[in-house]
Every structure is written in C-alpha cells, then in structure tokens.
Amino acid sequence: MATPVYIRTKQSIYVPPSAEIRLKDVARVTGQKRYIPVIEQMVLHQVSEKDKNIVVIDSFMMIEQILEKFPEIEIELIGPNQCVVHVEKHQKQPSPLLISGIWVLLFIGAAMAIMNFHYDVSMQEVQQKLHFMLTGEEVEHPLWIQVPYSIGLGIGMILFFNHWFQKRFNEEPSPMEVEIFNYQEDLDHYVAIKENKVEKQDVDR
Template structure:
C-alpha cells in the first residue's frame, strides 16, 4: 500500500510578476514518500500578463498534476480548497504631496465628525451644566473640563488603535487591523469563487 502524501493548501500568497509557482509556494507538503522534495519543486503555473493581478490555484488542479506525474502516489488534501495568488506589481514611491493631501483630508474629516457629534449631543451644554453643579457658577467655556477632555479624547483614540506612528503598544491587533483582515478574508473568498477556472469549467459544462 502506497504511503500517502498530505497536501495543505495555503489561503493566499503574494508573488512577483512572471513568477513560477511551485507546489511548495501554494501548499505545505508532508509525508514519508521520498518524492516529497521533488513534489514540492513541481511547477504548477507560470504567472503571465493574462493573469492580471490574481491567480486561483485549485486543489483539484494540484491533484491532477501530481497524479499525472506520480500515478502510484496517494494524495490526501487538507485545509482550504484554493490558494489565492496575488501578483504584486512594481510600486512607485508615493508622492509626499499626495500623502500630505490625504493626511489633511482625513484630519479635516475626522475633526468635522467629532465636532458634529459633540454638537448633536450638546456636549458644551453638558460641560457647562457639570461646571455649574460642581462650582455653582455658570460660565460659557469651562476650560478646566474641556481641555482635559480634549486631551483624553486624543489619547483614547491612540490607545484604541494601539499605534503611535510605527510603535505598537502591545501584541493585540487594533480594530482597524481586524477589519482589514476580515476584508481581505472576504475578498479572497470572493475571488476564490469568481476567478476559479476549475469551478467555471464545471459550471460551463
């Protein structure tokens, strides 16, 4: 009885244009077979301009190519059914003026959102009332409340996003990183279904 070779597809990888995709690039291979090193080096696909930015390597295609080269080999598949290959184009260094414009736009947008929120909930009236309750005096701008509140708002946002420029306060991911991760997961899942040539061929047939 042939010793099985276990193949676990990776969810997604990033490669350069015109890369040669080998089995070890898109999957983990293990087993007691002596053919495992040669199996890992087996070329599955060559990235071309026709592939654009994304290539989907289906596990069924992998099994077909492995069994065609090693007919007596028993293959066991584990994990995901597809590997989404992202082709990274050569990126130019971003313009400092473009970065500055985007930063200014986001800064103004965030400031407007915070000010509109405070206006909707009547934050100034609440702070004036709080000052009156604590001191007995009615003033228009209770700065001893407003200034610490403003500082605390900024510090709270920094702690919430768990970043100060490139510095991370702890190993816990920030909410923004979690949302980006979930978005990438959903995107890879969508692409794996829509761009899978094996699945398209089954539908056409």
C-alpha cells in the same frame, strides 16, 4: 499501509510578475519523505500578462499533477481548496505632496466628525452643567473639564487604534486591522469562486 501525503493549501500568497508558481509556494506538504522534495518543486503555473493581477490555484490542479507523476500515492487535502495568488506589479512610490494632502483631508474630516458629534449631543452644555453641579458657578467655558477631556479623547483614539505612527503598543490587532483582514478574506473567497478556472470548466461542460 503507506503513509499518505498531506497537503495544506495556503489562503493567499503574493508573487512578482512572470513568477513561476511551484507547489511549495501555495501549500505545505508533509508525509512520505521520498516524495516531498519532488512534489514541492512541481510547477503549477507560469504567471503571464493575461493573468492580470490574480491567479487562482485550485487543489484539483495539484492532485492531478501529483497523481500524474506518482499514481500510487494517497493524497489528503487539509485547509482551503484554493489559493489566491496576487501578482504584485511594480508601483511607484507616492509623492510626499500626495501623502500630505491625504493626511490633511483625513485630519480635517475626522475633526469635523468629532465636532459635529459633540454639537449633536450638546457636549458643551453638559460640561457647563457638570461644572455648575461641582462648583455652584456658571461659566461659559469650563476649561478645567474641557482641556483634560480633549486630551483624553486624543489618547483614547491612539489606544483604540493601538498605533502611534509605526509603533504598536501590544500584539493585539487594532479594529482597523481586523476590518482589513476580514475584507481581504472575503475578497479572496469571492475571487476563489469567480476566477477559479477549474470550476469554470465544470460549468462549461
């Protein structure tokens, strides 16, 4: 019995405009060695302006094209049934003024959120009572508690997001990266269903 050709479709890829999408770009191929070079070089789609910024390559398109050239081989699909191709158009570099403005807005917004939270939970009163419990004295601003607390809050945020500018402290992804990954995965899944031309043809029939 002949060894089948195994195809594992990628979740998503990024290509430049007017790119020629070959099977090796959207999937990993293994199996019978004499078929692999030809199968990998098969052109599945030519990106054009009408594709806009997303193209969905369905596994059914791959199977059709492979069987048209090699009707005698057996194909085994592994992984996703579609690959979402993101067409990356050339974008201008954002101006330093725009980046600075966004950074200032985010900084002010984060500072206001932290201050409002501390006001809601009466953090100053808690620190005053803590100072009284430890020293027996009443003061309005127990700085020996407030200053280390503020420094620790900043260090805690840095460690929580696992980044200091471009420096990463360890290989563990930050919560923000996890959320972005989950959002991108959900977006690709949605696009794979809504923009799949093969499924649209089935519905039209």
